[in-house]
Amino acid sequence: xxxxxxxxxxxxxxxxxxxxxxxxxxxxxxxxxxxxxxxxxxxxxxxxxxxxxxxxxxxxxxxxxxxxxxxxxxxxxxxxxxxxxxxxxxxxxxxxxxxxxxxxxxxxxxxxxxxxxxxxxxxxxxxxxxxxxxxxxxxxxxxxxxxxxxxxxxxxxxxxxxxxxxxxxxxxxxxxxxxxxxxxxxxxxxxxxxxxxxxxxxxxxxxxxxxxxxxxxxxxxxxxxxxxxxxxxxxxxxxxxxx
Amino acid sequence: xxxxxxxxxxxxxxxxxxxxxxxxxxxxxxxxxxxxxxxxxxxxxxxxxxxxxxxxxxxxxxxx
Numbered sequence: 001x002x003x004x005x006x007x008x009x010x011x012x013x014x015x016x017x018x019x020x021x022x023x024x025x026x027x028x029x030x031x032x033x034x035x036x037x038x039x040x041x042x043x044x045x046x047x048x049x050x051x052x053x054x055x056x057x058x059x060x061x062x063x064x065x066x067x068x069x070x071x072x073x074x075x076x077x078x079x080x081x082x083x084x085x086x087x088x089x090x091x092x093x094x095x096x097x098x099x100x101x102x103x104x105x106x107x108x109x110x111x112x113x114x115x116x117x118x119x120x121x122x123x124x125x126x127x128x129x130x131x132x133x134x135x136x137x138x139x140x141x142x143x144x145x146x147x148x149x150x151x152x153x154x155x156x157x158x159x160x161x162x163x164x165x166x167x168x169x170x171x172x173x174x175x176x177x178x179x180x181x182x183x184x185x186x187x188x189x190x191x192x193x194x195x196x197x198x199x200x201x202x203x204x205x206x207x208x209x210x211x212x213x214x215x216x217x218x219x220x221x222x223x224x225x226x227x228x229x230x231x232x233x234x235x236x237x238x239x240x241x242x243x
Numbered sequence: 244x245x246x247x248x249x250x251x252x253x254x255x256x257x258x259x260x261x262x263x264x265x266x267x268x269x270x271x272x273x274x275x276x277x278x279x280x281x282x283x284x285x286x287x288x289x290x291x292x293x294x295x296x297x298x299x300x301x302x303x304x305x306x307x
Binding site: 067069070071072156157158159160161163164165167168171172181182183184185186199200201203205209210211212213214215219224 | 269271272273274276279280281283284299301302303304305306307
């Protein structure tokens with residue numbers, strides 16, 4: 001019981017039972033069985049789900065996830081599970097308690113840099129994804145350098161100005177890259193109001209377009225995950241159609 | 244006529260910057276595409292709308 005409590009800091013003990021009602025071991029949660037899976041086995045499993053030809057395209061793709069909050073952590077985890085070859089994770093911030101409702105971090109990761117924590121979590125879920133963690137704030141001054149070498153950019157920031165900055169920067173400066181972005185996923189509107197819109201050939205916009213967290217004052221895990229899934233799916237569609 | 248976010252209007256002759264200002268957009272929160280191409284922020288005031296133009300104004304809101 002003691003060791004379980006250390007791992008799930010603050011969680012009630014009876015929440016830590018596995019399917020058979022046994023106490024859940026830390027080693028079962030993260031990573032213990034991972035090294036026994038070979039890269040070939042992993043690829044073969046992914047190819048059986050996605051098709052071999054498409055999986056080869058996924059394996060070659062290089063995607064940058066900008067901002068690792070509710071959108072970015074969910075997007076990155078989905079893309080890692082899909083077997084995207086190289087992911088660049090960029091965020092200056094650390095994991096906070098108020099992030100846990102919607103972001104893919106464990107309670108024991110509070111205080112860690114999100115880039116480092118997410119890299120750990122992706123490695124547990126998808127051990128052969130090549131993952132670079134950048135603890136930096138993206139600005140118009142360093143964006144060119146930080147996004148160099150990526151085919152697709154996922155804008156996953158929180159603030160409206162930051163979102164607009166990155167989308168404008170990418171469309172003005174990287175005519176060869178694709179960008180996906182999200183706007184409007186706060187509040188409690190129905191799930192079906194979240195959509196993906198292809199604004200231009202290389203710019204996909206997800207969300208309901210209007211639910212501003214600064215106005216609704218609430219942000220729920222379900223709608224953020226829906227929006228993140230739209231963005232991650234736009235990435236897979238872009239790769240399937242163009243790579 | 245100019246089509247802006249799917250709605251046609253008589254906006255020919257005015258600049259992108261003027262249109263945004265008159266319609267209450269916050270410049271730091273928008274991205275503007277004209278005929279499928281991004282309009283650089285530095286060119287909002289010097290880009291005049293012409294008959295037949297299709298404009299998309301994306302106004303971002305917070306949350307993520």
